[in-house]
Amino acid sequence: TAALSRQELKGGARIATMAKNCHNDYKMKFSGDEEFPDLSLHNNHMAKVLTKEIYAKLRGKSTPSGFTVDDVIQTGVDNPGHPFIMTVGCVAGDEESYEAFKELLDPIISDRHGGYKPTDKHATDLNFENLKGGDDLDPNYVLSSRVRTGRSIKGFTLPPHNSRGERRGIEKLSIEALASLDGEFKGKYFPLSGMTDAEQDLLINDHFLFDKPVSPLLTCAGMARDWPDGRGIWHNDNKTFLVWVNEEDHLRVISMQQGGNMKEVFRRFCVGLQNIEGIFKKHNHGFMWNEHLGYILTCPSNLGTGLRGGVHVKLPKLSTHAKFEEILTRLRLQKRGTGGVDTASVGGVFDISNADRLGSSEVAQVQMVVDGVKLMVEMEKKLEKGESIDGMIPAQK
Amino acid sequence: MAGSFTRMIAGRNGAVLLASLGAGTMATGFLMSDNPLAAEVRTKLYPPSSDFPDLRKHNNCMAKALTPAIYGRLRDKITPNNWTLDQCIQTGVDNPGHPFIKTVGCVAGDEESYEVFSELFDPIIKDRHNGYDPTTMTHPTDLDASKITNGVFDDKYVLSSRVRTGRSIRGLSLPPACSRAERREVERVVVMALAGLKGDLAGRYYGLQDLTDKEQQQLIDDHFLFDKPVSPLLTCAFMARDWPDARGIWHNNEKTFLIWVNEEDHTRVISMEKGGNMKRVFERFCRGLKQVEQLIQERGWEFMWNERLGYILTCPSNLGTGLRAGVHDTRFSKILDNLRLQKRGTGGVDTAATGDTFDISNNDRLGKSEVELVQMLVDGVNYLIECEKKMEKGQDIKVPSPVTQFRK
Numbered sequence: 020t021a022a023l024s025r026q027e028l029k030g031g032a033r034i035a036t037m038a039k040n041c042h043n044d045y046k047m048k049f050s051g052d053e054e055f056p057d058l059s060l061h062n063n064h065m066a067k068v069l070t071k072e073i074y075a076k077l078r079g080k081s082t083p084s085g086f087t088v089d090d091v092i093q094t095g096v097d098n099p100g101h102p103f104i105m106t107v108g109c110v111a112g113d114e115e116s117y118e119a120f121k122e123l124l125d126p127i128i129s130d131r132h133g134g135y136k137p138t139d140k141h142a143t144d145l146n147f148e149n150l151k152g153g154d155d156l157d158p159n160y161v162l163s164s165r166v167r168t169g170r171s172i173k174g175f176t177l178p179p180h181n182s183r184g185e186r187r188g189i190e191k192l193s194i195e196a197l198a199s200l201d202g203e204f205k206g207k208y209f210p211l212s213g214m215t216d217a218e219q220d221l222l223i224n225d226h227f228l229f230d231k232p233v234s235p236l237l238t239c240a241g242m243a244r245d246w247p248d249g250r251g252i253w254h255n256d257n258k259t260f261l262v263w264v265n266e267e268d269h270l271r272v273i274s275m276q277q278g279g280n281m282k283e284v285f286r287r288f289c290v291g292l293q294n295i296e297g298i299f300k301k302h303n304h305g306f307m308w309n310e311h312l313g314y315i316l317t318c319p320s321n322l323g324t325g326l327r328g329g330v331h332v333k334l335p336k337l338s339t340h341a342k343f344e345e346i347l348t349r350l351r352l353q354k355r356g357t358g359g360v361d362t363a364s365v366g367g368v369f370d371i372s373n374a375d376r377l378g379s380s381e382v383a384q385v386q387m388v389v390d391g392v393k394l395m396v397e398m399e400k401k402l403e404k405g406e407s408i409d410g411m412i413p414a415q416k
Numbered sequence: 417m418a419g420s421f422t423r424m425i426a427g428r429n430g431a432v433l434l435a436s437l438g439a440g441t442m443a444t445g446f447l448m449s450d451n452p453l454a455a456e457v458r459t460k461l462y463p464p465s466s467d468f469p470d471l472r473k474h475n476n477c478m479a480k481a482l483t484p485a486i487y488g489r490l491r492d493k494i495t496p497n498n499w500t501l502d503q504c505i506q507t508g509v510d511n512p513g514h515p516f517i518k519t520v521g522c523v524a525g526d527e528e529s530y531e532v533f534s535e536l537f538d539p540i541i542k543d544r545h546n547g548y549d550p551t552t553m554t555h556p557t558d559l560d561a562s563k564i565t566n567g568v569f570d571d572k573y574v575l576s577s578r579v580r581t582g583r584s585i586r587g588l589s590l591p592p593a594c595s596r597a598e599r600r601e602v603e604r605v606v607v608m609a610l611a612g613l614k615g616d617l618a619g620r621y622y623g624l625q626d627l628t629d630k631e632q633q634q635l636i637d638d639h640f641l642f643d644k645p646v647s648p649l650l651t652c653a654f655m656a657r658d659w660p661d662a663r664g665i666w667h668n669n670e671k672t673f674l675i676w677v678n679e680e681d682h683t684r685v686i687s688m689e690k691g692g693n694m695k696r697v698f699e700r701f702c703r704g705l706k707q708v709e710q711l712i713q714e715r716g717w718e719f720m721w722n723e724r725l726g727y728i729l730t731c732p733s734n735l736g737t738g739l740r741a742g743v744h745d746t747r748f749s750k751i752l753d754n755l756r757l758q759k760r761g762t763g764g765v766d767t768a769a770t771g772d773t774f775d776i777s778n779n780d781r782l783g784k785s786e787v788e789l790v791q792m793l794v795d796g797v798n799y800l801i802e803c804e805k806k807m808e809k810g811q812d813i814k815v816p817s818p819v820t821q822f823r824k
Contacts, residue, residue, distance in 0.1 A: 045497045045589075049597035056596060057625065057661050089595070096658050182502070184466035212470065238651065245509050248470050 043079070043087045051075035054089075056096045064319075065095035065108030068126045082119045084176045086112030091120055094240035101236070107131060107320045110240045112180035114173070114307045114315050128312075128319055132377040141313035141323050144380035147282075147289040153389040156279025156330065160396045162368065165275035166288045166328040166385065169268035169316045171307040172299060177317045178267060179241045186249035186265050193264045196298040197253045204291055206255035208264075211247035227252055229266050242267055242317075259284075260291050268316050268325075270295075279330065285385050313377060322377045328385040329372025330392055331357055336402035337395055338367060342412060346398075349415045350391035351375055371395070387416065464488040467502070469509045476521030477732075478508035481539040495532045499525030499593050504533055507653035520544060520733050523653045525593030527586065527720045527728050541725070541732050548736075555726035555736050559706065561699040566810025569692030574743045578688040579701045581738040582681035582729045584720040585712070590730045591655045591680060596662070602682045603662040609711035610666050610675065617704055619668035621677075624660035640665055642679050655680060655730075672697075673704050681729050681738075692743065747815055751803070752776075754818040755796035776800065792819060 046054060055074055058066040069092065077088040095108025109127065111117055117124055125137045156164070171177060172192065175185050194208050209218055222228035231246045232238055253262040263271040272295070274288035299305055307315035313323040337343055338354075347354060355370040356363040371392055373384040398408045468487050471479040482505065490501045508521025522540065524530055530537050538550050548555075569577070584590060585605055588598045607621045622631055635641035644659045645651055666675040676684040685708075687701035709719060720728035726736035752759055757776050776797055778789045796819075803813040 043498070046595045046597065049595065053597035053600065054595055056658060093657060097656070182462060182467050183469060184462035187466065188462075239657075243510070244506060244652075245469060248509075 043081055043089075046089075047079060051078055054078065056092065058096070058099075060099050061095070061108070062100035063095050063098070063106045063108030064127045064130050065092050065123075066099075067130065069123060073122050076122055077120055080119050082113050082115040084113050084115070084180065086116055086119075086176070086180050088120055088123065090180065090241075091116060091123065094236060097239040098235055106236060107318055109319065110179045110317050111177055111315070111319070113176040114171070116177075117312060117315065117319075124319060128322065128377070131320055132323070133375070135378050137311070139378065140310050141377055142380045143308075143313060143324070144382040145289045145292060146382065147286040149382040150282060150285055150385055150389070152393075153282035153285065153385070154280050156281060156389070156392060157396050158278045160333045160399060161279035161392065162331040162333065163275065163277050164279055164281045164284045164330050165273060166281075166284055166326065167271060167273040168288075168292070168325040168327070168381075169314070169321055170270045170272060170292075170296075170325070171315050171317070172269045172304050173307050174304050175269065177269070178265065179317060183245050183248055186245070189269050190249045190251060190264055192299070192302060192304055193253070193262070193270060194251075196295055196302070197262060199298055200255070200291075200294055203257060203287070204255050204260060204294060206253055206260070208251055208253040210251040212250075222252060225254075225258055227254055227258075227261055229263055232267070237267060240317075260287055262295075267318070268321070281328070281330065281385065281389050285328070289381070320376065324376055324379075324381045324384055326376065326381050326384055327372045328388045329370055330388070331368055332371055332392060332396065333368050334371075334395060334399050335367025337399045337408075338364065338369060340398075340402065340408070342408075346395065346412060347371075347374075349413050350394070351387050351416045352391045464491045467491060469505070471509070473512050474508070474521070475513035475515060476508050476511070476519045477540045477543050478505050478521030478536070479513070480543065481536055486535050490533055490535060493532055495526050495528040497526045497528070497589050497593060499529055499589070501533055501536070503592065503654070504529060504536070507649060510652035511648050519649060520731055522732065523592045523655075523730050524590055524728070524732070526589045527584070529590075530725060530728065530732075537732060541735065544733055545736070550724050554723045557721070557726060557737070559702040561695070561702040564695050564698055567693075567695030567698065569694060569743065570812065571691040571693075573747050574692030575746060576688065576690050577692055577694040577697045577741075577743050578686065579694075579698055579739065579741040580684060580686040581701075581705075581740075582684050582727070582734055583705070583708075583738075584682045584728050584730075586718045586720045588682070590682070591678065592653045592730060596658050599658070599662040599678050603664065603677050605712060605715070605717055606675070606677055606683055606708075607664070607666065608715070609708050612711045613668070613704070613707060616670055616700075617668050617673055617707065619666055619673070621664055621666040623662075623664040625663075635665060638667075638671060640667060640671075640674055642676055645680070650680060653730075673700055675708075680731070681734070694741070694743065698741070747813070750815050751800070752796075754816050755799060756792055756819050757796045757800075 051071060051074055055071050056069075058069065074088065081087045090112055091109045094110055095106070098106065098108070100106070107127065109124070111124075121137070129135050129137075172189055175181060175189050178186075181189070190210070197206065197208060200206065209222065214222075219228065229252065232243045237243060250265045251263075253264065254260065259274065259276050261273040261275070263273070272288070272292055274284050274291065276284055296306055309315070314321075314325045316322060316325050334343075337346075340346075351374050352371050353374040354364070355372070357365055357368050357370055371388070373388050375384055375387070394411065394413065398411055401408050401411070464487050465484060468484050469482075471482065487501070494500055503525055504522045507523060508519070511519065511521070513519050513521070520540065522536070524537075534550075541550050542548060585602050588594065588602050588605075591599075594602070603623075610619065610621060613619060622635065627635070632641065642665070645656045650656065663678045664676075666677065667673065672687065672689045674686040674688070676686075685701070685705060687697050687704065689697055712718065722728070727738050729735060729738050748759070757778060759776055776793075778793050799816060806813050
């Protein structure tokens with residue numbers, strides 16, 4: 020029959036319930052040193068934090084659903100580093116992972132999120148009216164604006180770990196919730212299985228379609244299992260509000276449009292999210308959230324707001340300026356290629372977005388994008404006229 | 417040491433596991449939820465029917481054999497290494513298959529997988545191995561190379577000869593399932609044994625993690641180096657985890673006996689040489705295998721083998737002998753040319769042959785009638801079959817004169 024059920028040893032100490040898909044107990048016949056991964060060539064947050072002591076402490080544990088520390092770190096062991104970005108190198112398998120493996124994850128969170136302490140509290144602010152400006156970014160430079168976040172549904176395990184039954188359960192619940200949206204949010208769901216060629220072509224042209232992950236950062240974390248079972252894309256009829264189901268998180272929620280009106284994009288984002296959350300709560304499956312880590316997502320880098328708000332902006336001159344990287348750092352922004360993470364810039368067009376996720380609110384993070392991009396466009400214009408931008412370099416935010 | 421492992425294998429029950437848990441790091445019981453029946457509740461919430469994979473677009477042996485009833489009976493079972501059915505079939509679920517090439521679609525995580533999940537593996541084995549019924553038949557093992565007759569081909573035509581197989585170390589999980597410690601143990605056991613080989617079999621081990629640039633280049637030039645798997649058939653079966661930890665290549669100084677450690681199986685054993693002396697290749701193969709087996713037995717280890725399935729390997733397609741023997745013959749293309757035939761893989765144009773089966777068809781379209789073209793195909797294939805029969809008996813073959821292309 021199924022896994023070992025809970026046993027009680029002398030002295031009242033209890034072993035973790037070993038759920039299925041948890042092959043930890045047979046590994047315990049080896050010592051921690053024998054199992055410890057070789058991280059000598061590695062450069063990711065996990066490799067920097069994990070010691071033999073922490074590993075020895077955590078290797079005997081498992082969350083109630085059977086996720087173990089080896090499961091958490093597998094992607095970081097398999098992917099020693101990345102040419103463009105310092106990767107996290109670990110994932111959560113469920114809400115409880117962040118508690119069960121806090122000795123490992125708290126220091127990683129601190130490293131990744133600017134010194135965030137285990138005692139810190141995270142503020143959530145999805146009141147779009149608190150955003151100042153953002154409706155006047157120059158469309159000659161700012162080609163498109165986008166805000167995305169993720170949400171996890173309480174009571175289900177996360178994409179690295181969930182079974183087919185759970186993934187389908189998440190999909191079913193999401194379809195019901197999204198189907199009840201109306202007005203500007205009225206839309207349609209397209210499951211990846213059984214998509215027609217016509218639907219697929221249209222979604223590709225709209226830049227909505229997500230593919231089976233090829234990045235080893237994701238595949239080594241088990242997120243592409245059973246593809247495309249339980250995955251799909253929902254978008255509103257206006258094609259300005261989009262939800263991905265069961266890709267890297269339970270839900271990825273995206274608001275976007277051409278041009279530079281980030282204010283409108285953010286308004287739609289906040290209103291849409293709150294509508295969706297209300298419906299999930301009514302079904303007794305609210306979103307995973309707590310006051311320390313904010314919204315709980317698969318990758319520790321997305322904790323807090325899980326928000327990446329950004330623009331595609333033409334900065335051919337500024338991007339080759341000696342101080343470009345420093346400007347970005349001071350503005351608390353990051354750059355990516357226009358293909359998203361793992362890509363390089365094409366033709367001087369960059370994807371500029373907020374670097375922070377945890378420790379500041381949604382409004383604060385989008386405000387930094389709005390203010391920062393506005394400044395950088397002005398710098399670009401100055402450089403076009405052959406003028407210096409030295410006087411414009413901002414202080415560290 | 418082998419002793420403690422044998423004890424683990426012999427006493428694979430709850431008490432032994434608990435004792436080892438108690439003796440080792442003390443897991444200070446962790447259960448977040450107050451519900452002590454978390455695991456059981458989850459099982460009821462997700463009955464096997466909700467977890468059954470969608471295999472409608474799939475074409476592999478697993479998809480053909482797996483029914484909801486079988487899945488229902490096997491889903492909640494685990495092997496002594498906690499390996500599950502879902503883990504066995506993951507690669508087959510993730511890789512629907514190819515219309516022309518039928519993959520197996522499942523792997524074993526340990527020796528016990530073939531027993532615990534026999535209800536699924538047995539029909540797959542029967543399907544893949546031409547009706548071999550593991551429930552009633554026994555597999556013969558014969559590594560007596562002296563029995564081979566006429567095993568020497570003309571070097572002028574046979575450029576190289578090669579025999580390969582795999583071997584698994586009993587008591588350690590297979591590549592899809594093994595932990596880092598187990599994989600390192602496989603490497604230790606095998607490398608220690610290989611160090612005992614002498615004479616023409618004496619050689620050296622190259623761990624993938626410690627290769628110098630020079631060594632790496634040499635291994636590439638010799639066509640010995642294997643890479644991290646990129647085929648999703650393997651990566652989805654968890655075989656590339658922790659790469660390149662505990663992977664390596666051993667070969668003898670003469671470069672005629674080669675062993676891959678911890679690639680797709682615990683070991684892949686290859687005997688090869690240039691030219692057509694297949695008898696010598698096979699003789700070395702058998703001798704080398706027997707010596708390695710003896711060397712590991714001296715230390716209390718053995719290969720996974722049983723009389724039902726022969727040698728146990730990761731992929732069901734490699735059970736039994738796990739053997740693939742072949743030659744490169746230069747004359748095949750010339751014969752085809754002169755017969756005005758072309759070869760393709762059994763998947764059609766742009767594919768490779770599966771096994772030793774080729775798609776043979778006429779080259780020409782224009783300038784010859786239908787009857788003439790079909791007759792040429794018939795004559796040509798008959799000739800190839802005669803060649804094949806002659807080679808099976810160890811006799812020589814001739815390249816035929818070119819068939820006239822156009823009517824005079």
